[in-house]
Amino acid sequence: MNLNKAPLCQAPDRVLRRPDLLLPPGATDCHAHICGPESSFPYFSGRIYTPPDALLPDYFNLLTHLGVERAVLVQPSIYGTDNRAMLAALKTFPKKLRGVAVVDSTIADAEIEALHQAGVRGLRCNIVDLADATGQLPMAMLRSLAQRIAPFGWHLEFLMHVDAFPQLQKDFHDFPVEIVIGHFGYVKAGLGIANAGFQNLCAMMREGRAWVKFTGTYRISEQAAPPYSDVNPFAEALIKANPQQIVWGTDWPHVMVKGLMPNDADLCDLLGNWIQEPALLKQILVSNPERLYDFK
Structure with missing residues (x-):
């Protein structure tokens, strides 16, 4: 393998165990990546x-052990805007899989249509890298892209630290599509839930x-191993804000x-x-993904 000076990261834990938590039928993993071959x-x-x-075979084996029936594959940064690995996976199980792609802002309308037919239901934007030197979001570009995907019912998913954007609510006022933010808002747990960006979210x-x-609980926790209890206040605040989102x-x-x-x-x-509450667990694992990712 040509590492191209990019460091090799560790593999996931290959030990397959069933969680103690019983997941409801139709449970959906809404964030995973296929890498390779x-x-x-x-x-x-x-x-x-x-x-x-x-x-994909290793991933589906994992899902079986966890009790997960459907999944959303998100384009990883290692592929840039080359979505072929993800699209190949979507083609394998079109009823069980949806995708979130990464594209160039100049993407042709015909390609958006083709991605939709393949099972893509959103676009991912890496704001960690996109914010300019003044810390501002590239709103003109984001709004233009959002306007083009709005007719398809897609959303924009952001990899961003919301604590870096204390006017998030104002920035996305009247935005053409819904936005999705990963990792509980990607706020380091030590900053607490009172920071302006998280409260805007x-x-x-x-x-x-x-x-x-x-x-990605482990990405924001300051603790080395589960249960990452310092993330609990973030989870509780978000559930209180709106469990339907x-x-x-x-x-x-x-x-x-x-x-x-x-x-x-x-982690499960x-x-x-x-x-x-079983009803709330079903909403977050089944009903919400059906609505956001257009599972039939």
Whole structure:
């Protein structure tokens, strides 16, 4: 494998265990990545990490053990705007899979249509890299892209630290499509829930204009291993804001985890720390994904 000086990151925990939490029928993993095989789908030369192959059969085996029936594959940064690996996976199980793609802002309308037919229901934007030197969002470009995908019922998913944008609600006022933000808002747990960006996100959820993914708990926690209890206040605040705007995901294969690699069963069981009511668990794992990703 040509690492192209991008460091090799550790593989996910391959030990398959069933979680203690019983997931409802139709449970959906709304955030996972397919990586490779690198020999068939070469990685983007400008990537910042190199993952071991993380292939669809291994992923589906994991889902079976967790009790998950459907999934949303999100384009990883290692491929840039080359969505071929994700699209190949979507073609394999079109009724069980949906996709979130990464595209150039000049994408042709015909390609948007083709992606929709393939099962794509949203676009991902890496705001960690897109914010300009003044810390402002490229709103003109984002709004133009949103206007073009709005007729398809798509959303824009952002990889962003919401604490860096204390006027998030104002920035996305009258935005043409709903937005989705991963990793509980990607706020380091030590900053707490009172910071302006996170509170803006909660306000947007109350308005029904923003969604949040319960993903990547280990990416914001200051604790080395589950149960990552310092993330609990964020989960509780988001559920209080609007449980109809929350989805959950494994974040498999957990790329760029530099500390202890958690087991997916333990990560799944974190849901039981945040959600005790079966009806609410079903809403977040089944009903909300059906609405956001157009599962039939």
